[in-house]
Amino acid sequence: MTENAWLWVGFVGMAIGSVLILAQMGRKTPGEEAHGVIHAIVPMIAAGLYLLMALNQGSVTIDHGREFLYARYIDWSITTPLLLTGLALTAMDDLRKRLGLVLGLIGADVYMILTGLEAGYSPTSSADKWIWFLMSCGAFLAVYWVIWWPLRAEARKAGNATTYTRNAAILSVLWLLYPVVFLFGTDGLLIISPALSAVCFTVLDLVSKVGYGMLSTAETNAKFS
Amino acid sequence: MTENAWLWVGFVGMAIGSVLILAQMGRKTPGEEAHGVIHAIVPMIAAGLYLLMALNQGSVTIDHGREFLYARYIDWSITTPLLLTGLALTAMDDLRKRLGLVLGLIGADVYMILTGLEAGYSPTSSADKWIWFLMSCGAFLAVYWVIWWPLRAEARKAGNATTYTRNAAILSVLWLLYPVVFLFGTDGLLIISPALSAVCFTVLDLVSKVGYGMLSTAETNAKFS
Amino acid sequence: MTENAWLWVGFVGMAIGSVLILAQMGRKTPGEEAHGVIHAIVPMIAAGLYLLMALNQGSVTIDHGREFLYARYIDWSITTPLLLTGLALTAMDDLRKRLGLVLGLIGADVYMILTGLEAGYSPTSSADKWIWFLMSCGAFLAVYWVIWWPLRAEARKAGNATTYTRNAAILSVLWLLYPVVFLFGTDGLLIISPALSAVCFTVLDLVSKVGYGMLSTAETNAKFS
C-alpha cells in the first residue's frame, strides 16, 4: 500500500472512531458528558487532518524533494492537549483544584509538539534539527514528570489510582513510540520510507486516539453507573 | 460600488457596531457583563479583518487569477464560536452545567468554518472542493442539531424558552444564507461576481454580528433589569 | 554585538528565567500555584521563539531586503495575555467575578498585538503601516483604561490596592517602551539599526517577563505565607 492509501485509512478509521465514541459515551452528569465529548472530538479533528493530507493539501515540499506533512503537527497540537485533559479528568473530577498543574502539563505538551514541528521542518541532518529535537524531548520529560508524580498523587487522593495508573502507563508507552518513528522516518534520519512512516503513524494514531479513547470512555461509563 | 468599497463599508459598519454594543450593554451582574462583552468583541474582530481585506492584505491569488479572501474565514472561526456562546448563555446562565454540550457545539462550528476554508481554497470545480463542502455542511447540521434539540431543552428547563427560540430561529435562517452565497460566489461555482459576493457577505455579516448582537444585548438588559 | 548575538542572549536569559521562576514559586493553594505557573510559562514560550529567531527560522525578508521578525509577535500574542491574567489575579482572587472585564482586557491586548503585526509587516512609510499603528495604539489605550479604572477598583475592593497599583505602574511604563522602540526600529521608521532594535527588545522582554515575573511571584509568595 502507498503512503496515500494509508492516509485514507487514517481518515476512514478516525471518522468511524468518532462515531463509535459518540455512541458509547454516557451523559448522566456534566463531568461524564464533558469527558466523553473530549474523547469524541479527538478523532474528528484527526479525520479532518488525515483528509487534508490524503488530498495532498496538508504538506509542502522542502529540502529539494522531501514532502513535509505539517498537518500531522496541527492535529497533534490540538488532540494531545485534549487527551491529557482526559487523563487529568481520570485523576480528579474537578480540574480547578490543580489548575496550575493542568496548565503546566498542557503548556509542556504543546511546547513538545511545536518544537517537534520545527525539528521536522529543519533540513535533514542539520544541527538545527537536533536542537529542536532535544527541546521537544525535554518538554516530553516534563509531561511524563507531571503524569507520574503530582498528577498520580492527585489520583491517589481522589481514590482513582488504579484506573489512572493503567491509563497513564498505556499512554506513556504509546506516546514514546512517536519520537522513535519520527527519528527514523522522513522528518528525522530518513532511514525508513515515507510509506512506512505513514503506516506507523496511522496505526499509532488510531490506537492512541480511538483505542485509548474507547477504553477511557468505557471506564468513565463504569464509574458513573 | 466595487468589491473594495463594500469591504470599507464592512469595516466602518463593524467599528460603529462595536461602539454601539459597548454603549448599550449592561454591567449589573458578572453574567450580564460577560454576555455583553462577547457581543461587543464580535464586530471589533470583524472590523480588523474587514480592514485587512480592504487594504488588500487578507487575500491571495490562486487558481490562475481568483482572489481568495481567506481573512473571512479567520473572522468566522473566531466570531461564530462567540455568537454560539452567546446563544448558549441565552439558554442557560451557567454553561458548566452542560460543558460537554457547549464544547461539542463550538467544536462542530469551528469544524464547519475550517473545512469551509479548505472548500474555498480548493480549485474551482475540483472534486476536493465538494468533499470539503459536504464535510462543512455535515458539521453545520450538527450545529443545528445541538441548537434545536439539547440546547433548547436546557432553555425550557431554565425558563428561557421564548427568547431562546426566537434567537435560535433568527440565527438559523441568517446562517443558512452563508453556504448559499458561498455556493454561487467566488469560492464556489463562480456564478456571481466578486463585487456581488462582497455585498452579500457584508450585509449578512452586519446583520448577524451587529443586528443580532444588539437584539441579544437588549434582551439580556431586559432580563436583568 | 550583532543582532544574532542578542537573540541568543534572549534565548539563554529566558531559559534561565523560567527555571528561576519555577524554583521560586509557591504551591500552597490552587490560586498561588496557577499564578506561579503563568509567570513561569511566559519566559519558556519566549525562549522557544528567541531560539527560532536566533536560528533564522522566525523571519521573512520583505520590502526589498528588510528582515521582518514575525516571531516576536507570536511570542507577544501569547505572553501578553498571560501577563495581564497575572495582573488580574493580583487585583482579585477569582476572575469569574469580572469575567467580562478580563475577556475585554485580553481581547484588547491580542487586538493590539495582531494589528501591530500588520503594522510591522506593511511596507516602510506606507499609509497602511500607520493605519495599523493607530489601531494598535487605540487598543493599547483600552488596555490602559481597564488596568487603571475598573480593574484597580476591583483591587481596592479586595484589599489588594498597594501591590496592584505598584505592578500596574511598572507594567504600564515598561509596555509603553515597546511602541517607542517599534516606531524608531526596523518595523517602523527604520531610524535605528536592526542590532539596536534587537538590544532594546531583548532587554525590554527580559525585564517585563523575567524581572516583572519574579517580582509578582515574590508578592504572591508573601501574600500566601
Ligand SMILES: CC1=C(/C=C/C(C)=C/C=C/C(C)=C/C=O)C(C)(C)CCC1
Ligand atoms: C518527543 C518528540 C515528539 C513527540 C511526539 C508525541 C509524543 C506525539 C504524540 C502524539 C499523539 C499521542 C497523537 C495523537 O493521539 C515529536 C513531536 C515526534 C518530535 C520529536 C520529539
Ligand SMILES: CC1=C(/C=C/C(C)=C/C=C/C(C)=C/C=O)C(C)(C)CCC1
Ligand atoms: C455550511 C458551509 C459554510 C457555512 C458558513 C457559516 C454558517 C458561516 C456563518 C458565519 C457567521 C454567522 C459570521 C458572522 O457573524 C461555509 C463556511 C460558507 C462553507 C460551505 C459550507
Ligand SMILES: CC1=C(/C=C/C(C)=C/C=C/C(C)=C/C=O)C(C)(C)CCC1
Ligand atoms: C502599541 C503598539 C505596540 C505595542 C506593543 C506592546 C505593548 C508590547 C508588549 C510586549 C510585552 C510586554 C512582551 C512581553 O513580555 C506594537 C505591537 C509594538 C506595535 C505598535 C503599537
